[in-house]
Amino acid sequence: MKKIKIVVIGNGMVGYKFCEKLMSKAKADQFEVVVFGEEIRPAYDRVHLSAFFDGKTAEDLSMAGVDWYLNNGIKLHLGDPVQQIDRTKKTIHSYRGITESYDYIVLATGSAAFVPSIPGVEKDGVFVYRTIEDLEMIRAYAPKARKGAVIGGGLLGLEAAKAMLDLGITDTHVIEFAPRLMPRQIDEAGSKLLQGKLEALGLTILTNTNTLEIAGDKAITKMKFANDTSIDVDMLVISAGIKPRDEVAKLCGLEVGQRGGIVVNEQMQTNDPFVFAIGECALYKGMIYGLIAPGYEMAEVVAANLTGGKKEFLGFDMSTKLKLIGVDVASFGDPFVPANEARVIVYEDTNKGIYKRVNISKDGKELLGGILIGDAEQYNMLLQTCKNKIVLPANPEDLILGSRGGESDGGAGVTGLPDDAMICSCESISKGDICQAVMDGAETVDKIKSCTKAGTGCGGCVPMVKDLMVHTMKANGKLVRNVVCEHFAYSRQELYDLTKIGKLHSYDEVLTAHGKGDGCEVCKPVVASIIASLWNDMILKKGNDTAQDSNDRYLANIQKGGTYSVVPRIPGGEITPDKLIVLGQIAKQYNLYTKITGGQRIDLFGAHVGDLPAIWKLLVDAGFESGHAYGKALRTVKSCVGSTWCRFGLHDSVSFAIEIEERYRGLRSPHKLKSAVSGCIRECAEAQSKDFGIIATEKGWNLYVCGNGGSKPQHAHLIATDLDSATLIKYLDRFLMFYIKTADPLTRTATWLNKMEGGIDYLKNVVINDSLGIADELEKEMQLLVDAYKCEWKEVVDSPELQKRFSHFVNVPTEKDPTIKFESMRDQKKVVDWK
């Protein structure tokens, strides 16, 4: 069968996406595809172009390398725009003189920056913001410039302004013709608030300003405006909108819109049925869709129709959420419904810089659209509510304010949602679906997952699913016990006490005494961790080795591809040159990728499981010990330079960090523990974002607890001030032991505190005032653990029996897994990415 020949004109994001979609749908040898691109690079991510100034390379932004086209049999001509289409002969001619025949053409020529005809636009120092080349020229020119300006206060203009700031041009003006910023996406009040935020960052915003002339000899020096004012400028970026690239289409007689754009129908066909247009060059029902999602949808439509499917483009929701110079900006549905056609609820907090607006239908039942600035956390839920016409709650202001009833924050958020609210957006599962599943008997998260699929995508909604399950069961009068899993009808705290009282030392003993069945991947690590927290035995002792979580079992973190990372402890981040050299030598000998971690130590990645004991022998011989990066245990105690070197330092934070890290090293706990010590209130060690943090004062140390970085940052609470070192350690012993005894599995200290009845006051009372009368016991228990500490890796290095488990093949122990593949990146290796 003769192949159908498709010529794709344009190799931007949408042009590439079309190729990708066509390849995934096509049968082998169904199509011959030839691509012509004007730029010298294959398609790259133009949406994140600004990341180019944050250190991303052109390669990082690439959608797919030249190899991809080669492997898929696509002929790719770069730096060679198509100049002519002969629709009668069905051939095209390119700039470099290539002639190709075609069965179909897909025009994906995109758009160009719209440059208004202002006298002087041709001067040096005037740029547009569209391609990597533009950005390279901007970057090359920037060191010469001190005063910058951007024409255009829309999305792209503000991106360009951020780029100027990133390039060190702190004196930058944004010039907008309209009375306000982002006039197409947000309303006046929103614009005003956004403007305030941007001005606080150092930008000067001129609205209602029409540029008449760009002045200067050869290069720009001044901009003159219609209101008789002017500013000195030595670099200008024009970002005043886009114009569709329809030149080739126009030349061959295809129908184009009055203000540009190639006219297409629902199948993305132009008036010639053999020529399609997609992306920003296409004009559908008088509209150019300048976002990436509708562009991809158009690519999908053409790819589907060419491969025998039936699909139509029916317009596209232009809702959008983005971060502009660190400020959340979102608009959805119809953001501008006039006040006489809708009820409008507005929430504004100028102190925090938050503006929220929702437009509600006059009958109060439907959400029509809205705007979020400064805090767009509710965007997804609002968008779902708007798109699905979900009936609104009685107090629709709750949508943007959250429920403000008497209940605690924990469950109220979920229970307040309407039944139609989308909980799992990966699988489109609503609250009603989940509650129904619970009523039908799915009374564990696992069961809910398997019968509804909720939580099986990104997993982000699992805590909500669990809350919903608990709430639904309680509402049905069922006793909800916070149990570990189907094998143990106890909470972690109960299991901890039972294991302690029974002096149980292995997982099987605990399961036989207090559980049923054969255990699972949930209860095994929980019990293994409890046993380690109680007795501090070697965790790989026979019987407990296979109950450890996967990383604990190999005393290393499994990484993509199945290799492991090696993280020796570097207490307080202090390391001698000799030890640094040893790390370098080992990394070279075993070809390991090296990276400095956020916790002030050095990660060595890409070790084969069989090499781990040998690598650790070298490390142990050089005086290193395990860093427990693989365990739910103390990770690092970060420190600033401290008073030994720093001219501001009040106390020696490094020595104290080392003392603390060495005291609690290897301490197994319900979740990982991070800590830091800062030598003064400048807080360079970021102690207030840690599970426990210590900051030097004139008189001693301040102790902070239950902070968190990660996905839900939380500041730590100050629980005691001006302590001497011994008292601080006493308090820490109590705090950590109390956490270990009472927290649920995989609960960080911050979450533990959030769930604690009585909150920080209660915790303070237990730790400082010994309100439960257990302080002595807690301190003694901690001292036992501290005294029983041994380096796990040293024990493995000294034990041939333990080393036996570190091989990939049981029947060929010396052979490594042949499927592990590496490639190189910035002079180091990286694992070949998974699909």
Place this chain on the structure above:
Amino acid sequence: MSELKSTKVNWFYACEASDVPENGGVCVKHGDDQIALFNFTRRGEWYATQNMCPHRQQMAISRGMIGSQEDEPKVACPFHKKTFSLKSGACMSGDDYQLKTYPVKIEDGKIFIDVK
């Protein structure tokens, strides 16, 4: 543990029973194939499956934790904790994946896997 009395069996010697940790797994090399072999001591049973997790094509099933869900023996991949039945190889965490399973027999402390 299953001993098929099929005529077309091909018992491959994998390792000694004592080479496999109690309630844990090892990976057996058979030509270019990798087989995960499990010693489910608590149930007194042996199981073998493909070593590759179909979710992200990682050679890791043998390093997973084993256990049961309502008496169905299972293994959890160490990468993303997808769980699979050790008996049927079916995915138990709601995805459409399937592990290949192999019969296992033990003779004089030696483990054999049927690789037909």
